[in-house]
Amino acid sequence: MKHKIGLLGFGTVGQGLCEILLNKKEFLKKKYGFKFDIVAVADFKFGNVYNAKGLDIEKMIKEAKAGKKFTQDLADWDNLKLIKKSNTTVWCELTYTDLNTGGPAIDHVKTALKSGKHVVTSNKGPAALFYPQMKKLADKNGVKFKIEGTVVAGTPVINLAEGPLAGCTISKIRGILNGTTNYMLTEMEKGMAYDEVLKVAQEKGYAEADPTGDVEGYDARGKVTILANIVMGAGIKITDVPCNGITKIKPADIEKAKKQNKRWKLIGSVEMIDGKVEASVKPEMIDLSHPLAGVMGATNALTFTTDLLGDVTIVGPGAGKIETGFSILTDLLSISREMEN
Amino acid sequence: MKHKIGLLGFGTVGQGLCEILLNKKEFLKKKYGFKFDIVAVADFKFGNVYNAKGLDIEKMIKEAKAGKKFTQDLADWDNLKLIKKSNTTVWCELTYTDLNTGGPAIDHVKTALKSGKHVVTSNKGPAALFYPQMKKLADKNGVKFKIEGTVVAGTPVINLAEGPLAGCTISKIRGILNGTTNYMLTEMEKGMAYDEVLKVAQEKGYAEADPTGDVEGYDARGKVTILANIVMGAGIKITDVPCNGITKIKPADIEKAKKQNKRWKLIGSVEMIDGKVEASVKPEMIDLSHPLAGVMGATNALTFTTDLLGDVTIVGPGAGKIETGFSILTDLLSISREMEN
Numbered sequence: 118m119k120h121k122i123g124l125l126g127f128g129t130v131g132q133g134l135c136e137i138l139l140n141k142k143e144f145l146k147k148k149y150g151f152k153f154d155i156v157a158v159a160d161f162k163f164g165n166v167y168n169a170k171g172l173d174i175e176k177m178i179k180e181a182k183a184g185k186k187f188t189q190d191l192a193d194w195d196n197l198k199l200i201k202k203s204n205t206t207v208w209c210e211l212t213y214t215d216l217n218t219g220g221p222a223i224d225h226v227k228t229a230l231k232s233g234k235h236v237v238t239s240n241k242g243p244a245a246l247f248y249p250q251m252k253k254l255a256d257k258n259g260v261k262f263k264i265e266g267t268v269v270a271g272t273p274v275i276n277l278a279e280g281p282l283a284g285c286t287i288s289k290i291r292g293i294l295n296g297t298t299n300y301m302l303t304e305m306e307k308g309m310a311y312d313e314v315l316k317v318a319q320e321k322g323y324a325e326a327d328p329t330g331d332v333e334g335y336d337a338r339g340k341v342t343i344l345a346n347i348v349m350g351a352g353i354k355i356t357d358v359p360c361n362g363i364t365k366i367k368p369a370d371i372e373k374a375k376k377q378n379k380r381w382k383l384i385g386s387v388e389m390i391d392g393k394v395e396a397s398v399k400p401e402m403i404d405l406s407h408p409l410a411g412v413m414g415a416t417n418a419l420t421f422t423t424d425l426l427g428d429v430t431i432v433g434p435g436a437g438k439i440e441t442g443f444s445i446l447t448d449l450l451s452i453s454r455e456m457e458n
Numbered sequence: 459m460k461h462k463i464g465l466l467g468f469g470t471v472g473q474g475l476c477e478i479l480l481n482k483k484e485f486l487k488k489k490y491g492f493k494f495d496i497v498a499v500a501d502f503k504f505g506n507v508y509n510a511k512g513l514d515i516e517k518m519i520k521e522a523k524a525g526k527k528f529t530q531d532l533a534d535w536d537n538l539k540l541i542k543k544s545n546t547t548v549w550c551e552l553t554y555t556d557l558n559t560g561g562p563a564i565d566h567v568k569t570a571l572k573s574g575k576h577v578v579t580s581n582k583g584p585a586a587l588f589y590p591q592m593k594k595l596a597d598k599n600g601v602k603f604k605i606e607g608t609v610v611a612g613t614p615v616i617n618l619a620e621g622p623l624a625g626c627t628i629s630k631i632r633g634i635l636n637g638t639t640n641y642m643l644t645e646m647e648k649g650m651a652y653d654e655v656l657k658v659a660q661e662k663g664y665a666e667a668d669p670t671g672d673v674e675g676y677d678a679r680g681k682v683t684i685l686a687n688i689v690m691g692a693g694i695k696i697t698d699v700p701c702n703g704i705t706k707i708k709p710a711d712i713e714k715a716k717k718q719n720k721r722w723k724l725i726g727s728v729e730m731i732d733g734k735v736e737a738s739v740k741p742e743m744i745d746l747s748h749p750l751a752g753v754m755g756a757t758n759a760l761t762f763t764t765d766l767l768g769d770v771t772i773v774g775p776g777a778g779k780i781e782t783g784f785s786i787l788t789d790l791l792s793i794s795r796e797m798e799n
Contacts, residue, residue, distance in 0.1 A: 137766060141625070149624060265622075271767050273622030280621045281606075281614030283490060284482070284787045408773055411752040425478060425784040426612050426775055432749055433770040443766040446625045 120453065121169075121204050123157035123234075125196060125225050126211035127181055130239055130266075131160070133442030134209065135174050141446075151453050157203045158187070159196045161212075167192035169204045196221070200228045207452065209445050210238035216330075216339050216355060219246040230254045230262060237448040239266025239441050245339040245355050248346045261452050264347070266444025268340045269294060269417040272433030276447060278348045278421065285423035287348055292419030293412050294340045294385040294398075296435040297323045297331040298363050302381050302400075303413045305371055311364065323415060333362035334383060334398040341385040341396045349387055351394035361399040374402045380410050408432075461794065462510075462545050464498035464575075466537060466566050467552035468522055471580055471607075472501070474783030475550065476515050482787075492794050498544045499528070500537045502553075508533035510545045537562070541569045548793065550786050551579035557671075557680050557696060560587040571595045571603060578789040580607025580782050586680040586696050589687050602793050605688070607785025609681045610635060610758040613774030617788060619689045619762065626764035628689055633760030634753050635681045635726040635739075637776040638664045638672040639704050643722050643741075644754045646712055652705065664756060674703035675724060675739040682726040682737045690728055692735035702740040715743045721751050 122138075124131045135155065138145075145151040154171035163181055166172060168190040177187055192199060200208060208229040210222050219242035226243045229236045230251065238244065243251060244267040255262035268274045269292075278287060293299050300323050304314045315332070318324035330336045338360045345351040345358075363383055374381050379402040387396045403410045408430045412418040417435030420428050434440040463479075465472045476496065479486075486492040495512035504522055507513060509531040518528055533540060541549060549570040551563050560583035567584045570577045571592065579585065584592060585608040596603035609615045610633075619628060634640050641664050645655045656673070659665035671677045679701045686692040686699075704724050715722050720743040728737045744751045749771045753759040758776030761769050775781040 137625075144627075145625065272770060273618065276622040277614065277618065280792075281617040281788055283791050284478075284486065284784060286485075406752070406754070408752060411747070411749060413747070425780055425787075427781070429613060429772070429774040431770070431772050434768055439766050440768070443625060446766075447622055450624050451621075 120153040121206045122153050122155045123205035123208045125159050127158050127160035127163050129438045130441045131211045132178055133438035134445045135178060137442050137446055149450055151450055157199055157205055159199050163187050165192045165199055166190040167203055197228045201232050205234055207235040210236055210240050214241045219243050223247055226251055230258050233258050233260055235261045235452050237263045237445050239444050241267045241339040245342045263448035265448050266441050267343050269435040270440040271443035271447055274419055275347055285425045287421050287423050289388045289422035290344050290419060291384055291386045293382055293409055293417050294337040295331055296415035296417055298383045300415045310368055332364050334360045337385045337398045341387055341398055345387045345394050345396045349394050358396045363400055366400055378405050461494040462547045463494050463496045464546035464549045466500050468499050468501035468504050470779045471782045472552045473519055474779035475786045476519060478783050478787055490791055492791055498540055498546055500540050504528050506533045506540055507531040508544055538569045542573050546575055548576040551577055551581050555582045557583060560584050564588055567592055571599050574599050574601055576602045576793050578604045578786050580785050582608045582680040586683045604789035606789050607782050608684050610776040611781040612784035612788055615760055616688055626766045628762050628764050630729045630763035631685050631760060632725055632727045634723055634750055634758050635678040636672055637756035637758055639724045641756045651709055673705050675701045678726045678739045682728055682739055686728045686735050686737045690735050699737045704741055707741055719746050
């Protein structure tokens, strides 16, 4: 079958995904039998477009890069109507993350699933706030709700736990889930103070103008909640997770860690304790010999503690246009595999 | 459907797998819909047994642990007849590895695939010597030939590359593929000489009485060949791979590395260079900041260099009864998933 793809949001991730899909069209068809058209795009800045036979994506990328509105296949439908009425078979939800309400993404996801269309998303909002409900809705409608990209971009985490690690019971997950703060901690070790490092991180585009979401640990908390609910079936709320960021770490703390052969890392943790899942985000001093201690800069890493394999650690990128675009592709391929068999 | 499992070999891995399957029977059924009977076992020491409705595995484990032959459901069939005539749907090939001829495992694998039965194996022989032929035979007969356990036990490598990393082009794989030599190098850094460390490794059961396969790099070479052929589609022979072990590393070499902030690791490497796959096994001095440098003791690790994610590293156990037993389970679950969809 040919997948008819719709995109909600045509920002960095949406464009990254489209670049991959265009560059790899033949490869994906040949190696995985994955055939597709991108038939619908909804973007609040560039406009809503629809062509049941496939859009001219190259042209749209050029227009978006030039900051221009789309000029072709304009649709007079709002997002929800486009989701429902189009011939799409799968929607990629790539709008901005709102970790308080999950909107507007959550309405997109609900509408698509109710319309019997698969949803793939890197948007932490719906995943962190409403995963159990959305999974149920997907099951009811015989479609998939896939969210690999919500935790450390395309580096396999959820698909690793659900795929190759299936059969293991996972009792603990600990990881470096935020690249911005890991970069900042790495630089602070080299001697810079917090404020100075934050400025550099902002200049390099690692940290946003308002860095709160990263430095206070909220971004990591969203990911921890997703891991707790999906990988460990916890059913916890994001506000249940105690959260401390890196804003209070002083040069003296860095020195203290060094003297003990340790290193500060912002650790997101989910653990099964006496049958209850406990989750947290906090800076911890990690022994230099620990696998997570060697993960420096903007790289992310997670250690799964399992009953059959002991510790398994995966290290990879946690952000980026192509890296997050790939997270969507990996879920699309997984849906395709499951449908074809 | 209910999987009817046959085991070739009832040694460490076979017993490990059976322990997992017995302990997790209800969990596997409930979580993955995976139902099974173990109906046939062929072991040159304990005997060949067959019961179309399922064997008493607990009893067999007890007998094997006591070094006694099986006493129930004895079958007057040799291995090949058992493979062909039994009601098995999948065979787990867990006999000893012969990296020169692949026998007798290769005959088991061929017979099973030709009989339309899936094969799952942790035996490096058939995988390193005959993967392309066996894959073709499996495809022709509409069954699977799965080999996760041939490279670093159940730590996901092949299933990671073929599953969650699908869509990426992998241009390079570098890894620590042999736990024995990695343990020995770790200990040598602490000041022991090669001969002394080897003795300790043998006492601990990490190295065999004849340690050649490990210390000369042959074991790693088998795994490198498998990765080259399966993950990178190379079609190379095991004898094509240049191979140097750790036997020539002297205390002075260890000191030299330390002075350069480096560390010796036995690195298996597969790389696409100008459209050709080059593979090798050799000791290398690795920067202490490199993700593979922190992998100590008997742990294994692999870094995949990909076009879309950059470097992705997986770290986990490379051997062990339960860890390798799990590699068989993960492939059984994967077959089950593919059949059910």
